Amino acid sequence: MEEKNYFAWLSIDDGKPVKFAELADMMAKALHPSDDEWMDYGVARVNLEQELPQAVQRGELVVRNPAGLGRHTFPVGQSLKSSVVLPQDLIPFLGARSIGLRIVKQQAEARSIDWEYWRAMRKAKEWQACALSLGLDPDSMKGHPQAWMAGPGSGQLFTSDSFPSTDAQVKFEKRLRLLRANRYDRAVFTPPLTQYSSLGPDEVLLSEFAAWGQSVGWPDMPPELVEMAKPVALPRSTKEAKPFAPKTRIEPQGGDSLTPTIWTICYDLRDAGKKVTAGPVMAELKRMATQKIHPLTCTTAGGVKYEYEKGDEQELTAPQLDKRVQEWRKVGG
Structure with a gap:
């Protein structure tokens, strides 16, 4: 739809979800931007504060959990107030009300990765490896203060400003889920045994991760990480000094699912x-x-x-x- 067909425009920063608690104010200001429209703005805001929760309940507006950006399953009360809305979810909702959405591109902050450090480290936590695969500096990422709301086993979650864009955040979370789903593939990754290996339960060898990332088709990995994609054996304990060579493994015949x-x-x-x-x-x-x-x-x-x-x-x-x-x-x- 052309710009002239919209009654008003709402501008948001690229890559930053909109806080639901601020949406009524933002929409009211978009509808009545002039200082001499303050009374109209006030009426619009009051009406929107009533309308928006109803729109969520009717399924017209999708809100998401700020920890992980998954679709909110119980958006009521304080949970609704603390939820966020992504631009792609906001566009159809605003469009139905003749309001356009302008996404203001922000210059991404330079995030310098200390590749010498990671080459020497040779291993990384799962989320750190996924960040490196996108050219993001793990040391610059900020943990989300509401990560605990995602429940146990959800792993590390980060604020939206840890990423240069929403697309980068979504891609990071997808890569992390994919890695965790394949983490116990013994044909690809060295098994993490916390008590018996220098690899922690949520750590991977960067050499194995880089090779696996190439195999699943990630063409945008930084060249510094791609260069690590070669077989480098990590000793299973501090006593071992030579590469690990597994013995023959025979599959069980019978038994149960465990x-x-x-x-x-x-x-x-x-x-x-x-x-x-x-x-x-x-x-x-x-x-x-x-x-x-x-x-x-x-x-x-x-x-x-x-x-x-x-x-x-x-x-x-x-x-x-x-x-x-x-x-x-x-x-x-």
């Missing part, structure tokens, strides 16, 4: 030169359960719970796990 996970942990411990017993295996299962990594669902006082066949939930206790480890040892030990 058996492959147990066997994988046993193999990882064995290949790291560690003693394979129920204790360290249970510790890793509990860590995975807190992150709800399938099929694990939660921890219990005696062990963990996991999703069994047909969606049923079963508990695995330490004595039961010990028997399973003994079964694995007959084949893989």
Whole structure:
């Protein structure tokens, strides 16, 4: 639609979501921008403060959780006031009211990445790696003060001004979700075993990450990161000085939905030169359960719970796990 067909225009900064609590004021000012229209502005604002929540409830206006920018599932009361609106969600809503939206391009702040540091570090947290893949300096990103509202296991969340644009923020979050979905692919990534490796549970080798990023088709990775995409072995412990060479792994025959996970942990411990017993295996299962990594669902006082066949939930206790480890040892030990 041409500019002349709009009754008024609302301007927002590029890459910054609009706070829902400020939207009524912004729209009223767009409709009545002149100082001598202050009475009309006041009436419009009062009306909009009543209309906007109703529009949200009717589904005409989409609001999002400020922590993660996911669509808000319960936009009422204080939760609605603290929500945000993205430009793409605002355009059709304003257009239906003959208000146009102007997005003011801002000069992105230069974010210099210390590539020498990351080359020497060789590893990074998942979110740091995804930031580097977009040319964003992890040290310049700001944690969101309401990240706790996203719940446990949601990971690190950042304010919108950590990104040069909304598109960059959306792309970052998609890459992070994709990485976490593939993090336990042993054919691609070195497994993170907090107690038995220099890799933390949410860390990746940058060499492996860069190679994987190329394989999934990320053409915009900085050349400095692309150069790291070569096989570099990280010792599994401070005692090891030579690259890790995994032994043969035999897949389990039979068992239930949790058996492959147990066997994988046993193999990882064995290949790291560690003693394979129920204790360290249970510790890793509990860590995975807190992150709800399938099929694990939660921890219990005696062990963990996991999703069994047909969606049923079963508990695995330490004595039961010990028997399973003994079964694995007959084949893989």
